[in-house]
Amino acid sequence: MSEPHYHINLFWSAEDACWIADVPDLRPCSAHGDTRAEAIANINDAIAGWLTVAQERGYPIPEPRYRPANFA
Numbered sequence: 001m002s003e004p005h006y007h008i009n010l011f012w013s014a015e016d017a018c019w020i021a022d023v024p025d026l027r028p029c030s031a032h033g034d035t036r037a038e039a040i041a042n043i044n045d046a047i048a049g050w051l052t053v054a055q056e057r058g059y060p061i062p063e064p065r066y067r068p069a070n071f072a
Helices: 034-058
Strands: 011-012 018-022 032-033
Touching: 011 034, 018 034, 032 034
Parallel strands: none
Antiparallel strands: 011 018, 018 032
16 A cells, blocks of 8 residues: 655744644644754654554544645
């Protein structure tokens, strides 16, 4: 079974002095890192963990639905 591809919001948090990665379709699923790459690596681990726990507990796995606004 292939893993769904979820949208990831990535932003700098001046308050936390780190990059924050958040997955809107998987609440709560977020991670952080000192660099963008570290935050993305951490959120990919968090997504895998979120999906594993949901599957083990019999929770429904949401389909990717969130799409960012198109400013074109």
